[in-house]
Amino acid sequence: MKVTPKDAALKFINSHFPMCQAAILAGSVVRGEATETSDLDVVIFDQNFSSSYRESFIECGWAIEAFIHNLTSYQAFFQSDRDRAMPSLPRMVSEGIVIKDEGIIETIKNEANVLLARGPEKWSEETIRIKRYFLTDTLDDYIGCLNRAEGIFIANRLAELVSEFVLRTNQHWIGTSKWTVRALKNYDIHFAEIFVDAFDIYYKTGDKNKVIHLVNQILEPFGGQLFEGFSLGKKEALNPLK
Structure with a gap:
């Protein structure tokens, strides 16, 4: 039988990490989104x-994901999460409930x-140009695809690229899986609804029009689709006469 999340976390810590300096319970049970x-x-x-590591357990009727850090190793993860624009560990630390603390959690939470x-680093103009090209290329594949099975997976990739482009050009955190929609809602609830509706209609009916319009709409402020003239990694040719 399951005990409460907080009681389970405390028992788990006392059993497996009794000498730890601090522990935080995070995730969906803290946000009130548990299933x-x-x-x-x-x-x-x-x-x-x-060094840091993670390990999975079954304790007190709960599946438990433990993220173990020493008193400095978490900082590299904080920076790595910022670099990839997915603040998994910082978010867990920020929103988490303190289960144990020997006087260090306030500083780590502040960090x-x-x-x-x-927020994440601002995209450079060159990065935006590259992302425009790959969005354009994937959109062309999506428009021209006549195979339903292939179209589903092209749409999946297009959804990833669209959400990333919108969030990063507005200097917002991105996400994967369920965190894609959550990240979009954190940015703009109305846009998130439009995004979900466009892809939902395609998956249900095969109608591509709303997705195509959505992609063109988000690209327009940055110069629209990009194909002709795009180059990546090109170097000047050597002049044999010199």
Whole structure:
């Protein structure tokens, strides 16, 4: 029988990491979004470990994902998450419930909150140009595809590229899987509804028009579709006469 998430996390910590300096319970159970299949995310800070790792457990009726860090290793993960624009660990630390603390959590939470507030690095003009090209290329594949099975997976890829482009050009965090929609809602609820509706209609009926319009709409402020003249990695040819 399951105990409460907080009680389960405390028992788990006392059993497996009794010497840790701090621990946080995070994830869907903290956000009030838990489902029947939700697990517990527990972040451990323990100076006795030389490096970070993660491990999965079944305890107290719960699946538990443990993310173990020493007192400095988490900082590299914070930076890595910012670099890839997916703040998994900073978000867990920021929103998590403190289960144990020997006086270190406030500082770590402050670091997480500052990083989340800053957002990801701004895309350069060159990055935007490259992303425009690959969006254009995938859109062309989508428009021209006559094979339903292939079209489904092209649409999946197009959805990933669209969400990334919109969020990164507006300097917002991105996400994958269920976090794609959550990231879009955090940016703009109305746009998220339009995004979901466009792809939902395609998956249900095969009608591509709303997706095509959506892609062209988000590209338009940046110069629209890009194909002709695009080059990547080109170098000047050597002049044999010199």
